[in-house]
Amino acid sequence: MTTGRQTTISPIALRGGLIVLFVVGQAATPPGFGLSGDGLAVTGLTLAVAAALVSAILLPAREAGSPGPVFLGIPLKIAALCLSAIASIALIETTDAGGPAIAALLFTVGAAAARHPLSRSSPVGIVALAGLLLAGAAGGDMQRDLSLCFSVCVAFLITYSIAQRRATRKAEAREAVLAERARIAREIHDILAHSLSAQIVHLEGARLLLRADRTQDALERVERARELAKNGLEEARRAVSALREDLPPLPVALRALADEFRTATGRDCAVLVSGAERRLPPETELAMIRTAQEAITNVRRHAPGSPASVRLGFHDGACELEVSNPAAEAPGTPGGGYGLVGMRERAELLGGTLDAGETDDGFRVRLRVPA
Numbered sequence: 060m061t062t063g064r065q066t067t068i069s070p071i072a073l074r075g076g077l078i079v080l081f082v083v084g085q086a087a088t089p090p091g092f093g094l095s096g097d098g099l100a101v102t103g104l105t106l107a108v109a110a111a112l113v114s115a116i117l118l119p120a121r122e123a124g125s126p127g128p129v130f131l132g133i134p135l136k137i138a139a140l141c142l143s144a145i146a147s148i149a150l151i152e153t154t155d156a157g158g159p160a161i162a163a164l165l166f167t168v169g170a171a172a173a174r175h176p177l178s179r180s181s182p183v184g185i186v187a188l189a190g191l192l193l194a195g196a197a198g199g200d201m202q203r204d205l206s207l208c209f210s211v212c213v214a215f216l217i218t219y220s221i222a223q224r225r226a227t228r229k230a231e232a233r234e235a236v237l238a239e240r241a242r243i244a245r246e247i248h249d250i251l252a253h254s255l256s257a258q259i260v261h262l263e264g265a266r267l268l269l270r271a272d273r274t275q276d277a278l279e280r281v282e283r284a285r286e287l288a289k290n291g292l293e294e295a296r297r298a299v300s301a302l303r304e305d306l307p308p309l310p311v312a313l314r315a316l317a318d319e320f321r322t323a324t325g326r327d328c329a330v331l332v333s334g335a336e337r338r339l340p341p342e343t344e345l346a347m348i349r350t351a352q353e354a355i356t357n358v359r360r361h362a363p364g365s366p367a368s369v370r371l372g373f374h375d376g377a378c379e380l381e382v383s384n385p386a387a388e389a390p391g392t393p394g395g396g397y398g399l400v401g402m403r404e405r406a407e408l409l410g411g412t413l414d415a416g417e418t419d420d421g422f423r424v425r426l427r428v429p430a
Contacts, residue, residue: 071117074112074116074117075113075117077166078109078112078113078116078117081105081108081109081112081159081162081163081166082105082106082109084158084159084162085101085105085150085154085159085160085163086105088154088158088159088160089154090154092105097153100149100153101150101153101154104146104149104150104153105150107142107143107146108143108146108147108150108160108163108167111139111140111142111143111146111167112139112143112163112166112167112170114135114136114139115136115137115139115140115143115170116170116174133175133179136175137171137175137179137180137182137183140167140170140171140183141182141183141186143163143167144164144167144168144183144186144187144190145186145190147160147161147163147164147167148160148164148187148190148191148194149194150163151164151194151207152194152198161207161210164187164207164211165210165211165214167183167187168183168184168187168211168214168215168218169214169215169217169218170218171183171184171215172184172214172215172216172218172219172222173218173219173221173222174222177219180215180219184211184212184215187211188208188211188212191204191205191207191208191211192204192208245405245408247295251291251295255291257284257287258284258287258288258291261280261281261283261284261287262280262281262284264277264280265277265278265280265281265284268280290356294352308336308338309336309339309344309347309348309371309378310330310332310336310371312344312348312351313330313332313348313351313369313371314330316328316348316351316352316355316369317329317330317355317367317369319355320355320358320359320367323359324359324363324364326364326365326366326367327366327367328355328366328367328368328369329366329367329368329369330369330370330371331368331369331370331371332370332371332372332373333370333371333372333373334372334373334374335373336373337373339378339430340430342409343378343409343428343430346402346405346406346408346409346411346426346428347371347378347380347426347428349402349405350380350382350402350405350406350413350424350426351369351380351382353399353401353402353424354382354415354424355367355369355382357422357424358382358384358422361387361422362384362385362386362387362421362422363387363389364387364388364389365384365385365386365387365421366384366385367382367383367384368381368382368383368384369381369382370382370383373430376429376430377427377428377429377430378427378428378430379425379426379427380425380426380427381423381424381425381426382423382424383418383421383422383423383424384421384422385420385421386420386421386422399413399415399424402415402424402426403415406426406427406428409428409429410428410429411426411427411428411429412426412427413425413426413427
């Protein structure tokens with residue numbers, strides 16, 4: 060019975076397997092292992108390469124002064140890689156066919172480039188190139204050793220470039236995590252800071268009114284604070300939901316806000332969308348949804364009995380949101396909510412603009428962001 064689990068080979072097991080494969084391959088390559096002559100030299104050099112690779116690749120390392128068990132410091136690991144390169148070159152010159160030894164040399168250079176910065180890995184490459192040139196000059200087969208020098212350079216450069224790309228991706232991932240944390244902190248701050256500060260004002264006013272025996276006025280202040288707390292809790296829940304789940308498309312989210320407005324007020328809230336609809340970056344969509352939510356909530360609070368109108372326009376390189384309402388006959392509730400200051404700050408962070416103010420027949424909030 061299959062459980063759906065995927066089995067993976069650990070990097071240590073893979074590297075250890077490659078070292079074992081090198082030893083087995085070298086033993087099968089003429090003249091092979093022996094106790095005298097070339098066989099003894101091949102045996103000693105093979106074990107030297109294997110031991111150096113085990114020390115440099117498999118054993119844990121630590122920087123000087125850092126906590127943890129002491130195995131090999133970084134300088135000793137670089138020295139072990141240099142020893143592996145020298146022993147591999149000696150094997151190439153000793154054996155008739157240097158296949159496993161050549162693979163060990165390229166593996167050594169690649170491991171140095173992949174595991175260490177350029178200042179530490181370059182000595183291994185230099186030792187390998189110098190050893191090949193000296194061996195070619197001494198053995199008279201300069202053409203083969205020059206081709207090996209080229210292979211060493213290619214292996215070093217390719218492995219180093221791959222390591223740099225991985226480091227860049229990790230750095231970008233860390234930056235993305237930090238940016239996401241900042242966005243979440245700003246989102247929660249915008250909701251709670253404004254809501255709680257307004258509640259404190261009303262509760263402080265209620266306390267003073269109670270001391271003056273103005274019970275009815277104090278009760279009105281408490282009810283306003285309660286309404287602010289309720290609205291702040293709803294907004295916080297929406298924010299957490301938006302941060303944990305994928306945001307719906309902008310038109311869908313705006314129509315949902317319009318439906319809530321109609322249900323709560325019994326007044327119309329038209330949603331008009333123009334231009335070719337497309338998805339925007341999550342932070343941009345969230346800012347536009349929050350702006351529409353605040354603007355529609357302000358219509359309910361400050362213009363009771365007034366209908367609302369929402370317009371969303373997709374333009375080349377920009378997206379524009381406009382929420383407007385005619386003037387109301389009855390006065391609304393002062394204060395409350397995020398306030399337009401937070402929306403303006405959010406727009407500026409995205410490189411956009413937010414304009415809000417009275418018009419000839421009512422009030423309008425307009426947000427324009429690059430997209």
